[in-house]
Amino acid sequence: GIQVEQSPPDLILQEGANSTLRCNFSDSVNNLQWFHQNPWGQLINLFYIPSGTKQNGRLSATTVATERYSLLYISSSQTTDSGVYFCAVPVTYYGGATNKLIFGTGTLLAVQP
Amino acid sequence: DAGVTQSPTHLIKTRGQQVTLRCSPKSGHDTVSWYQQALGQGPQFIFQYYEEEERQRGNFPDRFSGHQFPNYSSELNVNALLLGDSALYLCASSLHRGRDEKLFFGSGTQLSVL
Numbered sequence: 001g002i003q004v005e006q007s008p009p010d011l012i013l014q015e016g017a018n019s020t021l022r023c024n025f026s027d028s029v030n031n032l033q034w035f036h037q038n039p040w041g042q043l044i045n046l047f048y049i050p051s052g053t054k055q056n057g058r059l060s061a062t063t064v065a066t067e068r069y070s071l072l073y074i075s076s077s078q079t080t081d082s083g084v085y086f087c088a089v090p091v092t093y094y095g096g097a098t099n100k101l102i103f104g105t106g107t108l109l110a111v112q113p
Numbered sequence: 114d115a116g117v118t119q120s121p122t123h124l125i126k127t128r129g130q131q132v133t134l135r136c137s138p139k140s141g142h143d144t145v146s147w148y149q150q151a152l153g154q155g156p157q158f159i160f161q162y163y164e165e166e167e168r169q170r171g172n173f174p175d176r177f178s179g180h181q182f183p184n185y186s187s188e189l190n191v192n193a194l195l196l197g198d199s200a201l202y203l204c205a206s207s208l209h210r211g212r213d214e215k216l217f218f219g220s221g222t223q224l225s226v227l
Contacts, residue, residue: 033215033216035218040220041150041201041220041221041223042218042220042221043156043203043205043218043221044218045215045216045217045218048215086155086156088155100146100158100161100169100171101146101148101156101158101205101216102158103155103156103157104155105155106154106155
């Protein structure tokens with residue numbers, strides 16, 4: 001099955017710093033999603049980004065589907081950015097009727113004041 | 114516009130017992146998926162429900178079963194609980210074959226099996 005790997009596994013930043021998180025996937029996909037899981041376990045959908053670049057405030061994401069990777073950029077990090085960041089890709093079944101998400105290994109981010 | 118809601122938030126059970134977790138999807142969504150997230154790992158797909166039927170299943174034993182009701186809400190049942198079933202159980206909703214297949218997750222149910 002498809003493999004989804006993220007790097008780095010852990011990251012510690014000082015408030016205000018910038019960072020880049022990477023997601024590599026082993027097979028072609030028709031979309032990719034980035035999630036932030038806060039310390040209370042809530043998974044928040046950050047981006048739905050099959051290809052190209054999207055921006056939302058201090059966060060932006062780029063997916064290069066042909067090269068099977070996606071990047072999540074966090075600028076001017078804040079303590080509230082702490083948590084685990086997951087990328088996830090769908091496995092679509094026959095006829096596209098259903099899909100399940102395969103989650104990456106995650107990046108644990110700690111932003112220190 | 115209510116998001117995905119799950120209940121209960123926390124649950125403690127003993128080995129061999131049975132548990133039922135509940136999920137109400139985001140308004141306008143008709144598809145519910147369940148995921149299990151063990152400590153320190155990413156969520157793992159359990160199964161997905163659409164039109165009150167299980168449409169696809171991950172690598173989970175038959176002890177895990179579910180149901181979807183006409184109002185699109187869903188239940189996850191786990192029988193004969195094992196210590197290894199301790200995890201965060203997440204429900205996600207989406208619009209079936211929608212142009213935007215973003216998944217929205219609830220806050221989860223933390224299950225502890227003693």
